[in-house]
Amino acid sequence: MTNAEPLPTLLIIPTGIGCNVGGYAGDAIPAARLLASASGCLITHPNVMNGGSLYWPDNCIQYVEGYSLNLFASGEVFLKPVRQQKVGLLLDAGLESDLKKRHLQVADGCVASLGLDIGPVMTTEKAIQINLKKGMSGSSWGNIEEPDVLLRAAEKLKQAGATAIAVVTRFPDESDELETKLYRQGHGVDIIAGVEAVISHFLVKHLLIPCAHAPGLAPLPIDYDLDPRTSGEEIGYTFLQSVLVGLSRAPDLIYKSEMKAKENTLFQVNTLLSNRDLGAVVVPQGALGGEAVLSCIERFIPLIIVSNQGVLNVSSTKMRLDSLSGNRDKNILYAENYIEAAGLITALRHAINVKSLRRPIDCLKQLNDE
Amino acid sequence: MNLEFIELDLDWPFELSLFDLKNYILSKLFEYGEPLRWAITSVTNHPEKNIQIISVEVVLIINQDKGKGINPELN
Numbered sequence: 071m072t073n074a075e076p077l078p079t080l081l082i083i084p085t086g087i088g089c090n091v092g093g094y095a096g097d098a099i100p101a102a103r104l105l106a107s108a109s110g111c112l113i114t115h116p117n118v119m120n121g122g123s124l125y126w127p128d129n130c131i132q133y134v135e136g137y138s139l140n141l142f143a144s145g146e147v148f149l150k151p152v153r154q155q156k157v158g159l160l161l162d163a164g165l166e167s168d169l170k171k172r173h174l175q176v177a178d179g180c181v182a183s184l185g186l187d188i189g190p191v192m193t194t195e196k197a198i199q200i201n202l203k204k205g206m207s208g209s210s211w212g213n214i215e216e217p218d219v220l221l222r223a224a225e226k227l228k229q230a231g232a233t234a235i236a237v238v239t240r241f242p243d244e245s246d247e248l249e250t251k252l253y254r255q256g257h258g259v260d261i262i263a264g265v266e267a268v269i270s271h272f273l274v275k276h277l278l279i280p281c282a283h284a285p286g287l288a289p290l291p292i293d294y295d296l297d298p299r300t301s302g303e304e305i306g307y308t309f310l311q312s313v314l315v316g317l318s319r320a321p322d323l324i325y326k327s328e329m330k331a332k333e334n335t336l337f338q339v340n341t342l343l344s345n346r347d348l349g350a351v352v353v354p355q356g357a358l359g360g361e362a363v364l365s366c367i368e369r370f371i372p373l374i375i376v377s378n379q380g381v382l383n384v385s386s387t388k389m390r391l392d393s394l395s396g397n398r399d400k401n402i403l404y405a406e407n408y409i410e411a412a413g414l415i416t417a418l419r420h421a422i423n424v425k426s427l428r429r430p431i432d433c434l435k436q437l438n439d440e
Numbered sequence: 441m442n443l444e445f446i447e448l449d450l451d452w453p454f455e456l457s458l459f460d461l462k463n464y465i466l467s468k469l470f471e472y473g474e475p476l477r478w479a480i481t482s483v484t485n486h487p488e489k490n491i492q493i494i495s496v497e498v499v500l501i502i503n504q505d506k507g508k509g510i511n512p513e514l515n
Binding site: 136207212213214217218267275357358359361364365367368384388389391394 | 441442443444445447458459461462476477478479480481482483485492494495497499501
């Protein structure tokens with residue numbers, strides 16, 4: 071192995087916690103591109119890559135939905151990079167005809183202008199009905215009233231040949247006006263993001279194919295104080311295009327148990343990504359209590375903790391990471407921002423001791439002095 | 441099946457390692473349903489009791505036929 075080989079890196083910016091970078095409309099895409107360039111292989115999730123009408127395809131980025139990301143981090147699932155997915159489109163019966171047509175036109179546009187393979191299309195038998203919720207922490211959450219309806223339609227898409235599913239559900243327009251205003255002006259949590267993650271988690275759990283969600287919403291009146299980080303959601307009629315682009319190259323999800331049953335396992339292992347390949351995980355300070363992060367900590371995968379303020383304060387100190395001793399604490403690195411995180415990844419990738427880059431630098435200690 | 445969002449507080453004894461925390465939380469969550477999406481959303485120190493309290497927000501899958509219910513006092 072040469073030092074310049076990719077260092078597969080997991081970038082997590084949890085959905086619906088209002089992170090300064092990545093809490094809005096794909097505003098972590100530049101950070102993801104930078105980390106992908108530094109690592110040569112970045113694995114990240116739709117909250118990072120979906121910018122409403124804006125997106126950035128990058129061959130070095132693997133687009134992996136949150137539920138499958140958790141399975142990947144725990145070693146239950148391997149990722150198999152693909153050239154192209156056949157993305158089925160699942161539409162909520164709650165979408166009004168004009169709004170539904172807008173989404174179908176986006177899908178047509180992605181076939182005609184981007185060369186994506188989209189279809190078949192399926193509408194649920196009835197509206198699935200979204201409930202938005204906010205936790206005590208300030209994080210956005212929610213649930214759906216008709217999960218069985220959603221699942222039946224998704225299963226039909228999979229049976230009809232879809233290898234990934236983009237789902238569009240009708241979101242309530244009457245969600246908290248103040249929350250929406252604060253979010254658009256860059257001071258709040260994305261109130262709909264949490265339940266979007268719940269929907270995609272639910273589908274991936276049951277179907278084990280890549281799935282991602284776009285909300286169906288009526289256009290909002292213009293806001294003259296709009297934060298640029300939310301602009302990607304203001305420049306079109308739908309948020310579907312970034313989801314379709316992301317899913318079109320999302321890796322296949324292969325269960326560990328499925329691997330054992332298949333022939334040519336050795337060949338497959340060499341072409342798949344597993345959690346054992348991970349060279350680093352990058353996560354915001356304050357958001358260290360997620361399932362994937364805990365799995366990475368269990369496996370001593372180097373953790374790069376980046377200052378990126380959100381509503382949570384589940385910090386390295388509170389999670390007892392600062393009090394780890396011995397070799398374990400050497401797997402924890404801190405960065406003030408994603409530029410610094412990219413530097414740390416570059417150092418890890420090229421086997422440059424991070425200690426050598428910091429000042430002051432201590433003399434080596436002899437074991438027999440202790 | 442139903443999806444339910446709940447919030448609950450769990451003791452995190454000082455003797456329980458961070459490396460065992462995920463499985464500990466999952467074992468507690470499975471008492472209420474099948475965890476679909478969850479996260480620790482706060483940690484508070486209680487040195488007098490030699491524990492920390494972790495707050496977990498979670499969406500659970502509740503299969504009605506299995507008879508699992510949620511204790512609302514834990515919300």
